[in-house]
C-alpha cells in the first residue's frame with residue numbers, strides 16, 4: 001500500500017474505519033482478502049495445495065482448516081516467533097512469484113495433504129472444469145509415484161461432481177465396469193451407467209429441489225423404464241457417507257434380475 005502511494009499515517013485511520021485490515025505487523029489488506037492470500041503475503045510465498053485449489057474453484061470434499069503456503073526451497077523459518085507458523089501448512093518448492101500456485105502444482109502438493117479419495121475428487125473436478133489437462137497431470141506426482149499411478153488409473157474428465165466420482169470409484173473397485181456420461185435411453189446423456197443397463201443418478205438436494213427438476217426426474221425415470229433400463233437414484237449425502245451403498249445396490253438389483261429370470265412362469 002505504501003508503494004501504491006498510501007501514506008503510512010493514514011493506515012491506522014483506514015483500519016479504524018474498517019476499510020482495511022491489519023493482519024500482521026506491517027501487513028494490511030482489504031477486508032475481503034482471502035486468508036490464503038494473506039498467508040502467502042505474510043510468508044512471502046504462494047497460496048498452494050488445497051488453498052490454491054479452493055481459490056481456483058476446484059471442488060473439495062473436506063474443509064480447508066488452515067491456509068496452505070508454498071515457500072522457496074532455500075527459505076528458512078528459523079525464527080518461528082516472527083510469523084505464526086502454526087496457523088499455516090507449509091510446503092516447499094520453487095514456483096515463481098505469483099501469489100497463487102497454478103492448479104497443476106497445487107494438485108501435486110495436495111498428494112501430501114489429501115486422503116486418496118479426496119485427492120481423486122479434486123483431480124476429477126479440475127479436469128472437468130478445464131483447469132488442467134491430462135498432459136499436465138502426466139508431468140506430476142514425482143513426489144508420490146504410488147498415488148500418481150492410482151490417480152492415473154481412476155481419474156476422469158467427465159465426472160460432474162465429487163459424489164459422482166466417489167460412486168464411480170466404488171463401483172470400479174467392486175469390479176463393475178462403468179460408463180460415465182453415457183448415451184443410453186431416451187434424450188441422451190446419463191451420469192453413470194453400469195453393466196450397460198443400470199443407470200446411476202447421484203443428486204444433490206439443492207440441484208433437484210425445484211419443481212422443474214422434480215417433474216423432469218419423473219419423466220426421465222418413466223422413459224428409462226419403458227426403454228428397459230433400470231435406474232438407481234442416490235442422494236449425494238448417502239454416497240459421501242458410504243460410497244459402497246452404490247455397488248451394494250447394483251449387486252442386489254443384478255441378483256434380483258437373475259432370480260426373476262430363473263423363476264418358473
Ligand SMILES: [Zn+2]
Pocket residue numbers: 048049050068089091109110112113
Ligand atoms: Zn497442503
